[in-house]
Amino acid sequence: MQDNQGHDETGQQPQALSGIKVLDLSRVLAGPSSTQILADLGADVIKVERPVVGDETRHWNPPSFTDADTGDEIAAYFATVNRNKKSITVDITKPEGQDIIKKLAAESDVVVENFKVGGLKKYGLDYESLKAINPRLVYASLTGFGQYGPDAKKPGYDYIIQGLSGLMSITGPSDGEPHKVGVAVVDLFAGLQMTVGIQAALIAREKSGEGQYLDVALLDSAVAMLANIGMNQLATGKTPPRLGNAHPNITPYQVFETKEGSHFILACGNDRQFGKVCDVLELPLNTDDRYNTNPNRVANRESLTAALTDAFKQKTREEWLTQLQDAGVPCGPIHNVTEALAMPQVIARDMIVSFEGSPVRALGSPIKLSATPVRYHRAPPKLGEDTKQVLTQMGLTDEEVQQLQDNQVV
Structure with missing residues (x-):
């Protein structure tokens, strides 16, 4: 029920589906x-x-x-x-x-x-x-x-x-x-x-x-x-593999282990961001023809991942997150549920x-x-x-x- 001003019985404006x-x-x-x-x-x-x-x-x-x-x-x-x-x-x-x-x-x-x-x-x-x-x-x-x-x-x-x-x-x-x-x-x-x-x-x-x-x-x-994974099959006729925490179409877009054994997510979505990752790591991988473009990085995923895995084990998770975020590279920690629900942003x-x-x-x-x-x-x-x-x-x-x-x- 609404009054002549459109308010409901609580005295508030009706909601989007009020009356349904x-x-x-x-x-x-x-x-x-x-x-x-x-x-x-x-x-x-x-x-x-x-x-x-x-x-x-x-x-x-x-x-x-x-x-x-x-x-x-x-x-x-x-x-x-x-x-x-x-x-x-x-x-x-x-x-x-x-x-x-x-x-x-x-x-x-x-x-x-x-x-x-x-x-x-x-x-x-x-x-x-x-x-x-x-x-x-x-x-x-x-x-x-x-x-x-x-x-x-x-x-x-x-x-x-x-x-x-x-x-x-x-x-x-x-x-x-x-x-x-x-x-x-x-x-x-x-x-x-x-x-x-x-x-x-x-x-x-x-x-x-x-x-x-x-x-x-x-x-x-x-x-x-299945979204893009299903579309990959339709485009190629090939069965998409299970890649764990890696991305089928972008790399490096996955989880890496750090010095103290904790993990973080690196979500590097384009060549420019990959260049910044290389700057942070002080590794000129982006000048290597195997890794200078995303298609090349996907084709050479294993060797690139091996190089990055070794590099990220040299510092702690917080050190890498700070440096990567300062450089404008998308990255983040892996929270447990208790940590996630306690985030100030969630509250x-x-x-x-x-x-x-x-x-x-x-x-x-x-x-x-x-x-x-x-x-x-x-x-x-x-x-x-x-x-x-x-x-x-x-x-x-x-x-x-x-x-x-x-x-x-x-």
Whole structure:
């Protein structure tokens, strides 16, 4: 609700997605990461969870945030992607539960789900069924392999998709086994792609008056993430090798060890910067025909890397970082997570946030809007804490809500 000056119920200017209602039937990471972005931007997100059990990630602990007064615990994993949402519990396998979802969908702008292909059709909660109720609905489905194709029926998991997509084949040491990325990057990237698609569909609806179906797949997202590495294969027909911390198209663009055994990143992106590296090292490698241009350096990567490796072991990491930064060469230390979260720049950018009355501290949103900024108005909800309120707002009486609870529908 807004007053005649355009302010919302908190007395603040409305956010970018204020007034957009999202019915979130997704769970675990990829889908909830998308709906959290929408919630951060002001959408009213209702998270639908199974009675008693809830989202699986509520139980993916330790670690947890613990309320000092009540002893209640919130799994850190669940808290990662579920702030700014309401939580209701509904058993969608029961007709009464399906009716609740249909009534909520009739009033929603967006439905998000990550069930297996066809998994909601048997409950009458698939796109065609809900479209008949609400033609303006944007219905977003996120699966492992998409809604069609020979693998469409298979379940999808981030780790497995990292392997299938080729991403693991280019991650890890060149002389070791393939590695996954340290976080579920495919889930998170697919969530971002879904967010973009949802907002595009909402803009299209303003022109057409009609909603549409959005099909996002983990495998598609992972293949898109191959970016220039995938393009290298398409351009040459050759399988890109695993290069560890080196770059396939630029060198020296990698990690080097220093005198005391610590490491730093050198990101030398052009010939001019390479000349500056050589000046700092007092080595005229840039005058050598093998190394004077980037294509030549890539072709002679091994001998160049060997020369630089020996040179960088002559001083400490801090000495090299100071000299290289003074020379205008991109470089930086390799932080652990504790060091990264303590960086003054991270703190200044509000990338660590808290919630009044909650023990949860969370990673902030990277989206910085000048007129309609992200707000952190609600901690990750307790399971079903908004069920009664949402059902009452739908028009149900206290007695009807109680009956649904007695029948274990909610």
